[in-house]
Amino acid sequence: MDPDAIGRLLDRHEAALTLFARQLCDAPEDVVQEAFLRLGDLDREPENPGAWLFRVVRNLALDAAVAAGRRRKHESRAAAESPGWFDPAAPEGPDPAEAEAALRALPCEEREVIVAHLWGGLTFEQIGRTIGASSSTAHRLYGRGLQTLRERLGASCPTRETT
Amino acid sequence: MSDPRDDLTAFERSLSGLAPSRAVDRDRLMYEAGRRAGLREARRGWHWPAAAAAALALATIGQAVALSRRPAERVVERIVAVPAPPPALDPVVILTRREPERSRRPGRPSPDRPAPLSARSRFDATAEVGPPLLSVVYLGPMDLPSAEPLNPRNGRDGDLQTLIGGPL
Numbered sequence: 001m002d003p004d005a006i007g008r009l010l011d012r013h014e015a016a017l018t019l020f021a022r023q024l025c026d027a028p029e030d031v032v033q034e035a036f037l038r039l040g041d042l043d044r045e046p047e048n049p050g051a052w053l054f055r056v057v058r059n060l061a062l063d064a065a066v067a068a069g070r071r072r073k074h075e076s077r078a079a080a081e082s083p084g085w086f087d088p089a090a091p092e093g094p095d096p097a098e099a100e101a102a103l104r105a106l107p108c109e110e111r112e113v114i115v116a117h118l119w120g121g122l123t124f125e126q127i128g129r130t131i132g133a134s135s136s137t138a139h140r141l142y143g144r145g146l147q148t149l150r151e152r153l154g155a156s157c158p159t160r161e162t163t
Numbered sequence: 164m165s166d167p168r169d170d171l172t173a174f175e176r177s178l179s180g181l182a183p184s185r186a187v188d189r190d191r192l193m194y195e196a197g198r199r200a201g202l203r204e205a206r207r208g209w210h211w212p213a214a215a216a217a218a219l220a221l222a223t224i225g226q227a228v229a230l231s232r233r234p235a236e237r238v239v240e241r242i243v244a245v246p247a248p249p250p251a252l253d254p255v256v257i258l259t260r261r262e263p264e265r266s267r268r269p270g271r272p273s274p275d276r277p278a279p280l281s282a283r284s285r286f287d288a289t290a291e292v293g294p295p296l297l298s299v300v301y302l303g304p305m306d307l308p309s310a311e312p313l314n315p316r317n318g319r320d321g322d323l324q325t326l327i328g329g330p331l
């Protein structure tokens with residue numbers, strides 16, 4: 001693929017992909033880098049590069065998580081030394097550390113759907129294909145996780161039926 | 164294509180306002196992507212020569228195996244009936260009579276010319292000293308009166324007369 005296209009996709013998706021990979025493994029940067037390198041190996045750009053990247057990152061992160069089981073101590077130390085999930089210099093919104101803590105408390109399947117939709121911009125249909133489930137399942141996981149987050153972060157925003 | 168985040172609630176919008184921290188070294192990633200692309204191009208250049216060399220090696224090995232497993236030559240004897248050639252044709256001998264040279268003025272003989280000979284003496288004389296009287300012509304099979312070759316000197320005038328159609 002064209003290096004310029006890789007650069008554009010990197011600018012657009014890298015942060016969300018890193019956060020997405022964090023939900024599944026302790027070495028997200030390696031996983032995201034490998035996903036972009038695989039994208040560069042393709043002869044032509046996928047139809048939806050964002051969805052393609054999320055799917056590849058998920059597969060790589062799951063593989064990395066399985067492999068990390070044998071070296072859990074090292075990975076745990078590395079995860080503890082890694083920076084926070086969100087940029088602390090956020091101008092608005094909830095506190096990044098609180099948001100991270102609330103997000104960490106969610107089940108993994110809810111977290112990955114929330115990250116893929118909120119920060120990755122994927123539709124529920126794309127998320128369903130990525131996680132190997134139906135779009136309605138992805139939608140249900142998202143609503144449940146979001147409700148939990150709202151309760152933990154003390155937000156008083158009204159619930160909206162997402163489509 | 165509209166962004167799914169366009170129709171978020173206020174809570175979702177405030178959550179999505181948090182910027183995930185970046186962990187990937189962009190320069191390292193772009194360098195690695197370029198290096199891989201270079202390696203891929205280099206490998207792609209070797210595909211055809213490698214494929215051709217492999218095909219050639221396979222063909223050579225196949226030929227060698229086929230040559231080593233080729234059965235030894237066998238000699239097969241067969242009796243073949245060949246029809247005999249037809250017998251050669253016997254020559255046909257035709258005796259032709261040579262007309263004596265006539266004088267320019269028939270009738271009276273000139274004094275410097277010998278008197279005309281009889282047919283028998285003319286035949287004998289020609290057979291003894293003159294050019295060959297008989298010529299052999301191959302015409303194909305023919306029933307001859309006798310298998311014995313004709314000889315003008317053997318005195319068988321009857322045979323000669325039969326052939327030349329008249330008395331000598």
